[in-house]
Amino acid sequence: MITKRIIPCLDVKNGRVVKGVNFEGLGDVASPVELAQYYSSCGADELVFYDITASAEGRSLFTDILTETARKVFIPLTVGGGINTVDDFDRVLKCGADKVSVNSGAIRNPDLIYQAAKLYGDQCVVISADVKRQDGEFRVYAKGGREDTGMEAISWIKRCVDNGAGEVVLNSIDTDGVKQGFDLEMLEAVSNVVNVPVIASGGAGKIEDFLTLFRTLPKVDAGLAASIFHFGEVKISDLKAEMAKAGIPTRV
Amino acid sequence: MIAIIDYGVGNLFSLQSSFAAIGEEAVVTSDEAVISQADRLILPGVGAFEDAAQKLRSSGMADVIKRETAAGKPLMGICLGMQLLFDKSYEYGEHEGLGLIRGNVRPIAEVIDKDLKIPHIGWNRLIVKKPSPLFQYLNDGDCVYFVHSYYAADCDDSVTAVAEYSAELTASVEKGNVFGCQFHPEKSGDVGLKILKAFCEL
Numbered sequence: 001m002i003t004k005r006i007i008p009c010l011d012v013k014n015g016r017v018v019k020g021v022n023f024e025g026l027g028d029v030a031s032p033v034e035l036a037q038y039y040s041s042c043g044a045d046e047l048v049f050y051d052i053t054a055s056a057e058g059r060s061l062f063t064d065i066l067t068e069t070a071r072k073v074f075i076p077l078t079v080g081g082g083i084n085t086v087d088d089f090d091r092v093l094k095c096g097a098d099k100v101s102v103n104s105g106a107i108r109n110p111d112l113i114y115q116a117a118k119l120y121g122d123q124c125v126v127i128s129a130d131v132k133r134q135d136g137e138f139r140v141y142a143k144g145g146r147e148d149t150g151m152e153a154i155s156w157i158k159r160c161v162d163n164g165a166g167e168v169v170l171n172s173i174d175t176d177g178v179k180q181g182f183d184l185e186m187l188e189a190v191s192n193v194v195n196v197p198v199i200a201s202g203g204a205g206k207i208e209d210f211l212t213l214f215r216t217l218p219k220v221d222a223g224l225a226a227s228i229f230h231f232g233e234v235k236i237s238d239l240k241a242e243m244a245k246a247g248i249p250t251r252v
Numbered sequence: 253m254i255a256i257i258d259y260g261v262g263n264l265f266s267l268q269s270s271f272a273a274i275g276e277e278a279v280v281t282s283d284e285a286v287i288s289q290a291d292r293l294i295l296p297g298v299g300a301f302e303d304a305a306q307k308l309r310s311s312g313m314a315d316v317i318k319r320e321t322a323a324g325k326p327l328m329g330i331c332l333g334m335q336l337l338f339d340k341s342y343e344y345g346e347h348e349g350l351g352l353i354r355g356n357v358r359p360i361a362e363v364i365d366k367d368l369k370i371p372h373i374g375w376n377r378l379i380v381k382k383p384s385p386l387f388q389y390l391n392d393g394d395c396v397y398f399v400h401s402y403y404a405a406d407c408d409d410s411v412t413a414v415a416e417y418s419a420e421l422t423a424s425v426e427k428g429n430v431f432g433c434q435f436h437p438e439k440s441g442d443v444g445l446k447i448l449k450a451f452c453e454l
Contacts, residue, residue: 002372002376002417067265070266096269121299221369
């Protein structure tokens, strides 16, 4: 039986790990390579590196860090941020990424997912969606959660999967940074319409939130978080031990 | 020295790095002379079977692999590289493999429950069916990382481990000096590195 995955997310800017609450107010944490090694040794099942650099210098610094990480860490590595073209896929895959996550790039160019999936396979393409409740529906946001696209989220995500996205990361803007648990309602709505892995993101504050997630929504495959891991509020080794104790399939 | 056979599919950076991490020299190569000097061979692979099988043949690597393994050199096929060891694959048609191990590659959709997701992706437990030198450093319940939509069938006599995904999917095979892992040892953390280390000690 496939185990439920625990995924720390590292937002990287100018070669350092950052994490904002509700995507704003970024604070410095640590060296991405060291943090990645640490998480791998604690039992993280996968890592997400999110490049939030805008400059060209920052971008090449990011790929250097990615290469260095792939040299030292032997668990799956997903890379996102600034992925707008098939060349961007190529750039990060060459540096050791296993999967590439697209967000605004897929909103700007709806063909990107199809093109990338054809070239690298569905399993390589992850649609990462920032979603927020707006006017009685789930709405897709762009630009790191700052811009309402006006698109209904559930049908948008389903369309991305139909076009070849092999995995969905669902970031709930409503619960992000609030630390009161994952957005179960939103996650269920997405899980009901896709048959690829769904990764829950946004809202975890304690171990119990992950247990509730996997117990309530067995269709969800993974839980992703950043600051609670970075600041040691939740230790991945403790979390996984608790998951195993609760009878959730876990790699310990 | 380990030769990671380069026939134009996939990214071999992680694989090469994982050998470096256990202190083994590995070169990515399609040079026959280097391959014949190597102590061990790795046949990697991602993507579609037909394309990979065609590239193996057109690059001449298929013949080199058959010659080297016939002479007794250890070979490990990984993921699609494992599937290529078999007689045939039924991925989008019917395509011939290397025929080093008897069996066929078939869609996992034929054997798993309808509501399960495809590909079989993530960490799953290795269920050992037969002792293998590759498992000498492993513990009961160890997990490895899988990403695949096809599996090796009709190969009972060579299966050394399976993974449970409503059906038992072939996880590893072994026939003499030819080994195959459906999972990615280079992405399976310490467990994966232990499997590679065991292969290097064969």
